[in-house]
Amino acid sequence: MRTRTLLCAIVIGVFAFSGTNSGTPQQKGDPAKKAAQVDDLAKLGKARRDAAEKAYKAWASELNTPFGVIHYQLSVGWLNADLDLAKKKEDRIVAYRSHVRRMKDWEEDTKVRVRPGNLMFPVIAAFQREADFWLAKEQATIK
Secondary structure, eight states: OHHHHHHHHHHHHHHHHOOOOOOOOOOOSOHHHHHHHHHHHHHHHHHHHHHHHHHHHHHHHTOOOTTOTHHHHHHHHHHHHHHHHOOSHHHHHHHHHHHHHHHHHHHHHHHHHSOTTOTHHHHHHHHHHHHHHHHHHHHHOOO
16 A cells, blocks of 8 residues: 555655746847857757667666656656657657667566556556557647
């Protein structure tokens, strides 16, 4: 019972506090300064994406317990970094598809590690439906 309560609290926390892209405010001023800022931002964005990918892969390769909803948080961090770097709709769709794939891989890994009917499976299923929804929403958006 204690584990179930803890797991529910973690899941609620992830849904409540998972970050979304805050975006960047429009800036006014010198065009050369703007270009330098855009270049710096692009470099930081790529570094952020690379770090998110590395963290996710490190966590996934060392995962000793299926109750690591940090798996989800790291995947969303990687997704958000990819979305921030995406310049075209196709790039955004690829980012969402990659997140969907990571959620499916997480389920497969969990199937190997725990018995069927474990409480973690509905949690993973909820995260998968969320990923599927985000992908479908992006694909339906006309830009």
